[in-house]
Amino acid sequence: MKFTKLCEGLEFPEGPIAMADGSVILVEIKRQTLTRVWPDGRKEVIAELPGGPNGAAIGPDGAVYVCNNGGFNWYEHDGLDLPHGAPEGYTGGSIQRVDLDTGAVTTLYSECDGAPLRGPNDLVFDAAGGFYFTDLGKSTRTHMDHGAFYYAQPDGSHIHRVYGPMITTNGIGLGPQDKSVYVAETRTGRVWGFDITAPGQIEKPKGLVPGRLLTTLPDYQLLDSLAMQADGRVCVATLISGGITIVGEDHSTEFIKVPDDPYVTNICFGGADMRDAWITASGTGTLYHCRWPHAGLKLHFNG
Template sequence: MDVTLLADGLGFTEGPILLPDNRIAVVSMSRGSVLVLDRDGTVAVEYQVGGGPNGLALGPDGALYVAQNGGIWAARASAEPGIQVIRNGEVSYLAAGMDAPNDLAFGPDGRLWVTDSREEVDFAHPESALPGRVWAVDVDSGVAELMLEGPVFVNGIAFDGVRLFLTETVSGRVTAYDLTPEPRATAAPVCTIVDGHPDGLAIDDTGRLWVATTSGDRIDVIGSGGVLEETHLLDTGSMPTNICCGPAGSGEFYVTAAGAGSVLRLTGKAPAPIPRRTPPCSPGV
């Protein structure tokens, strides 16, 4: 795929989403803000939310929902952890009572599902870390239900309409869950990233998972059976944190590259070569 720079100088970028007018919105953790980018990469709007905005989701009402980690990572100031809402240019809180919300996505049930990484984790000693959590929030009432607890540093989240997909950054696992009252009991390993750490992910129109492999400076594309179908290498030190699909039929994807303070546009559907001796993921492990 062709990789082009959409915008830079944005700080620690995360959480890209496609807006209805085909513009892109991202968060900047280091600036404590949400940025709306025009198609040419110009910053059209910047909303100050404080703390460490970590993820974004677009609501059915057109509001922007922000996973506010409280300033635990890459932020200049602290804020109350929770879910913020930007509606008509005004910032408010929808839900609190979480430790460090990381990413979020609307589920088939209409609720806003949120990964809560909870704390900074020592990758060398994950056994001492708090178990990660996944919440489902009713956006009308703000009531949050704990749906899953256990995976350490649960991070990226996406739905394919039937299942929930989560990344676990420390272990490298990508796991699928059925949408039941107790999803953890249905955990089905998709693959384990063995050469890098998975962060955010997106699902394309064929059901493939596009995983931002942060420490590997690449995007891994996982197909049926957890098989690696493509890998797209980015510049060394780019540190891709998340990815979203572009407009329907465009063949575009947008990647937040936090290490470079930028947003990248990936265009085209031709697989890139995989110049490595060992595959960067193991199916079903």
């Protein structure tokens, strides 16, 4: 597979969105911006987002909705720019709305039922216009928050926790026809599937298992954000091994290596046949383009 560097010099890119005009909108977590990358590699800042802008998605109103994790400390390791822990001055996480025409930023949610959001990470809109999002939590040298995933309305009118606690909930996506929601846990290397009974509602767990366990990756592989293929398989960014793992409901896995970066964090799909893929290699600050072997699942809303 051929990987083309569309852009370099990004400051820990994440949350790519393939736009109809050929550009890719993404966040730069360390730079604290929402940024547009044009097909020629040119970068344009859309909005400043103090803290830690993370996952991003187009909503039903054409605005970009962003999970803000509240920020990280940063360190350099073998030439890679890597995040860890909560920074000095950390006050919590939030869900934000960015108007693409004006760059105006609105904070929609910073808590749920009185409990502050700690590290919102990734989000996806359903056909009804609401969105699911994960909260990874925050870690220090001595403790780690529980994670969970939530459902909320884009007008700021409602938020509720769908399921938790989980361990470092990261990527989230919806399967074909919104029948299932899939969640990746970073530290466990697990991908979970949950049956949806209504928007924002899942089937109650049976016994001690919270949902359908699609896979637990072997060795020391950590999971990040994800996107869905049209065939219902999950494409989850896989840290340390540095690539994308394609995971099926039949527990099958297929690994595609991405060049020169163990911190591959996300993938998105676009193009006429949904086989154009853009991948964020965050440690090196690179946005790659490739032709994916399988068609991606079209999102309900896009630019």
